[in-house]
Amino acid sequence: MIPTNISWLSIDECLCPEMDNICYHPSGYRKPVVCAHKMVRNISQHLSTPPPPVDQIPNGGAVCFDSILLLVVVLQICILLLMLLFCFCSLRLATRCHTYSVNARRSIARRTQRAAAATLTAFNSRTSAPPSNVAEPLAIRGRRVAHETATTTTTHRVLTAAHRNSVLAEQKKE
Secondary structure, three states: OOOOOOOEEEEOOOOOOOOOEEEEEEOOOOOOOEEEEOOOOOHHHHHHOOOOOOOOOOOHHHHHHHHHHHHHHHHHHHHHHHHHHHHHHHHHHHHHHHHHHHHHHHHHHHHHHHHHHHHHHHHHHHOOOOOOOOOOOOEEOOEEOOHHHHHHHHHHHHHHHHHHHHHHHHHHHO
16 A cells, blocks of 8 residues: 555656656656556545456467367367278288288198199109109299290100100000
């Protein structure tokens, strides 16, 4: 509470922001400087009375806007995280499927090689001509073989066997 018996003096060079104000300071002191409107006559009484109540407009709209903005930002972050999680899961699934298909191809190739080797070994122990149902090898020791080479080799084997069979047939006739 400011005492009412203090006399206030006006200052010529006023630094108050409003144009209609006058700067005052207590007599005998340089500070505090008080800005008051020109219409105020008794500054001590004016300073001792509380200001009239001001009807404050609740800023519910601003609070609502801020909360909606925050909700939108959080929602965007959640969507981005979900997209990142989806990309990670689909990449893992694609990698797993690729690994399974590569392993399956290798397994089938190994089984085919073993079956072909077993069939050729079993047949070669009985006779030297290859059976008609044995598949031509497309790869020998992991390297691809040209189709002509495989066909030529098979044709040569068949011709050799036919020649041998014809020679054996002629020997039996004699």
